[in-house]
Amino acid sequence: xxxxxxxGMIARKTGHxxxxxxxxxxxxxxxxxxxxxxxxxxxxxxxxxxIDLLPHGIKVTQIAPGMAETxxxxxxxxxxxxxxxxxTKVWTRCGRRTSPNWxxx
Amino acid sequence: xxxxxxQAVEVRGLIDGxxxxxxxxxxxxxKPEDQQQQRKGTHDPQMCWLACELTASGEQxxxxxxxxxxxxxxxxxxxxxxxITGATSGFGEATARRFAAEGHRVIITGRRKERxxxxxxxxxxxxxxxxxxxxxxxxxxxxxxxPLCKRSFPPTGMERDRCAGEQCGPRRRAxxxxxxxxxxxxxxxxxxxxxxxx
Numbered sequence: 001x002x003x004x005x006x007x008g009m010i011a012r013k014t015g016h017x018x019x020x021x022x023x024x025x026x027x028x029x030x031x032x033x034x035x036x037x038x039x040x041x042x043x044x045x046x047x048x049x050x051i052d053l054l055p056h057g058i059k060v061t062q063i064a065p066g067m068a069e070t071x072x073x074x075x076x077x078x079x080x081x082x083x084x085x086x087x088t089k090v091w092t093r094c095g096r097r098t099s100p101n102w103x104x105x
Numbered sequence: 106x107x108x109x110x111x112q113a114v115e116v117r118g119l120i121d122g123x124x125x126x127x128x129x130x131x132x133x134x135x136k137p138e139d140q141q142q143q144r145k146g147t148h149d150p151q152m153c154w155l156a157c158e159l160t161a162s163g164e165q166x167x168x169x170x171x172x173x174x175x176x177x178x179x180x181x182x183x184x185x186x187x188x189i190t191g192a193t194s195g196f197g198e199a200t201a202r203r204f205a206a207e208g209h210r211v212i213i214t215g216r217r218k219e220r221x222x223x224x225x226x227x228x229x230x231x232x233x234x235x236x237x238x239x240x241x242x243x244x245x246x247x248x249x250x251x252p253l254c255k256r257s258f259p260p261t262g263m264e265r266d267r268c269a270g271e272q273c274g275p276r277r278r279a280x281x282x283x284x285x286x287x288x289x290x291x292x293x294x295x296x297x298x299x300x301x302x303x
Binding site for chain 2: 068070
């Protein structure tokens with residue numbers, strides 16, 4: 001995908017690529033081997049692309065969300081089980097808005 | 106002053122707390138009470154007034170959030186073309202709604218076609234009037250998206266501000282090299298990138 005859009009951005013000398021990483025790309029956690037490896041790869045890819053593309057005026061950013069109430073979360077925590085409710089409760093109490101709609105505000 | 110007040114503010118829809126409204130008549134002065142008739146919930150009057158100011162100065166559509174942390178968002182004067190991967194759920198979907206509400210041209214991509222269709226029809230319903238200069242294009246695989254990207258982000262010969270929908274093809278006339286058709290992954294740009302990497 002980046003290969004497709006980057007040439008146009010280079011020609012226009014502007015652009016912004018935003019990769020969605022994760023906190024799993026910063027620290028590993030048990031039983032998250034492959035996922036963490038992938039997200040570490042996103043981290044490295046972002047940094048590499050940034051070095052290469054910054055001279056062309058293209059910004060490369062990584063967003064590393066923590067806990068958020070997305071579909072991935074329900075997959076990981078086993079649907080609407082008790083873990084999910086505990087998670088939501090704790091994080092709402094912490095004052096965090098965990099909905100992706102809030103995250104994009 | 107007679108005739109200076111706008112008739113009403115038409116509520117176009119509610120997108121995740123973002124209310125999209127449109128002035129009944131363009132360029133007319135709007136007062137906060139006009140919007141208070143239409144809106145629901147509590148808003149910061151100052152924020153609404155700011156939205157009115159922007160509207161009266163020529164912006165036809167405004168959007169503001171209805172949440173406790175309300176802030177005014179309006180259609181940006183220079184809409185950007187934004188490609189979102191994985192727009193079927195989660196962050197991608199939220200981002201698509203957000204950018205669409207702000208008036209950017211959004212390309213949504215993802216694997217689940219039904220969801221993309223639903224999101225597209227929803228966004229088009231919300232922003233029917235500005236649909237002409239915006240395109241909600243969907244493709245269900247990366248392979249199908251690649252040609253679109255090359256069209257939407259052509260390397261050469263395009264005007265920055267008009268690349269929506271069918272107008273987004275490479276414009277050979279405006280290019281620096283008129284005789285040469287611009288290819289997606291142009292040798293020129295690729296060479297630049299390669300030179301940068303080495």
